[in-house]
Amino acid sequence: QYSLPADVLIPKGAKLRVGRWNAALAEGKGGWDEDGIMNDDAQLEVKEDGSRVLTFQTMYLTALAVLQPRWACFPYESWVLQPTAPNRAMLSVQLPGEMLVKFEIGSGLCRVIEPSDEALKPLRSQWLPAMQLLQTLKHHGLNLIPCDDDAVKVSEALASTVKDRSLEESACLGISVLAPAYAMTHSPANVGLSKDEIVVRVATSLDYQAPPIRRESDKWRSLLFRDHELRYCTMLDASAEKATHGKEGMILDNEGTNHAPPTVGLETRCFPLSIIKDRADEATVARCEESSPSFTESVRVMFDAMRLFSFVSPTAPT
Numbered sequence: 001q002y003s004l005p006a007d008v009l010i011p012k013g014a015k016l017r018v019g020r021w022n023a024a025l026a027e028g029k030g031g032w033d034e035d036g037i038m039n040d041d042a043q044l045e046v047k048e049d050g051s052r053v054l055t056f057q058t059m060y061l062t063a064l065a066v067l068q069p070r071w072a073c074f075p076y077e078s079w080v081l082q083p084t085a086p087n088r089a090m091l092s093v094q095l096p097g098e099m100l101v102k103f104e105i106g107s108g109l110c111r112v113i114e115p116s117d118e119a120l121k122p123l124r125s126q127w128l129p130a131m132q133l134l135q136t137l138k139h140h141g142l143n144l145i146p147c148d149d150d151a152v153k154v155s156e157a158l159a160s161t162v163k164d165r166s167l168e169e170s171a172c173l174g175i176s177v178l179a180p181a182y183a184m185t186h187s188p189a190n191v192g193l194s195k196d197e198i199v200v201r202v203a204t205s206l207d208y209q210a211p212p213i214r215r216e217s218d219k220w221r222s223l224l225f226r227d228h229e230l231r232y233c234t235m236l237d238a239s240a241e242k243a244t245h246g247k248e249g250m251i252l253d254n255e256g257t258n259h260a261p262p263t264v265g266l267e268t269r270c271f272p273l274s275i276i277k278d279r280a281d282e283a284t285v286a287r288c289e290e291s292s293p294s295f296t297e298s299v300r301v302m303f304d305a306m307r308l309f310s311f312v313s314p315t316a317p318t
Helices: 118-124 128-137 150-154 163-176 238-242 282-289 291-306
Strands: 017-022 031-033 043-046 053-057 064-067 079-084 087-093 099-105 110-114 183-186 198-205 221-228 228-234 243-247 250-253
Touching: 017 163, 087 291, 099 291, 110 118, 110 128, 118 128, 128 291, 163 198, 163 228, 163 291, 221 238, 238 243
Parallel strands: none
Antiparallel strands: 017 031, 017 064, 043 053, 079 087, 079 183, 087 099, 099 110, 183 198, 198 221, 221 228, 243 250
């Protein structure tokens, strides 16, 4: 039997596995080995006092640990960022297995709101820098900091949609500046495009009391970050929402219509605030320009660390 620590989160439907320490693995460096442990018959029991006990069979008496793949939380099913107050926003990320994670992002500090599991109770009252919060969640069993190797472990389909890291970093920096006045969410067109193209949906959101913008709303517009002939960002026409894949510099829909903009007169710094100035009213632009740099930096770090432009399911809902 193994008593699980109270602060370890067990995702709904997760199949727990136990490993033994094997010093002979990894050329003598050691590692966790499932050989000799009957994980298929392992049972998790929740006691009346709320404690959790994992029962399993093994022929080894040695150091044991509960194991979970570091890629268990990927790919994300969907995500959305919604401004909720001056220099404050809510980031909601739907994980596999019907687990919703919500973060409140503030000026330099963030906190986790959901899940409401008892394992995270001490953490929900703490405001921490973005990266520190994500690192702390790893110790609670929730890894939301993926790397390219994780995509390969999940599926070939996900690995094929991972974006160029440099472009991804530029997009995270650019999009963070819009966070004070814009709701954001993943675009269904993003996963079908090449590694050198990132599309994200944005919609003006100045009323903090308004309900979240629905996915099917016509308020959403597609913002493209692209590295083709030169690196730039631009706002796509509404028809570009139908795009499904990229080919030879084109952004195509199922009918073969090219939605790629001409590479003339574009914003080449991947700074979308320059683009929206021609499309948004003064209040929207002012809210972006007057926001706290520590708030937009927190948004940037969360987007960049969580790889929200690369690790969304290829079959994410529209």
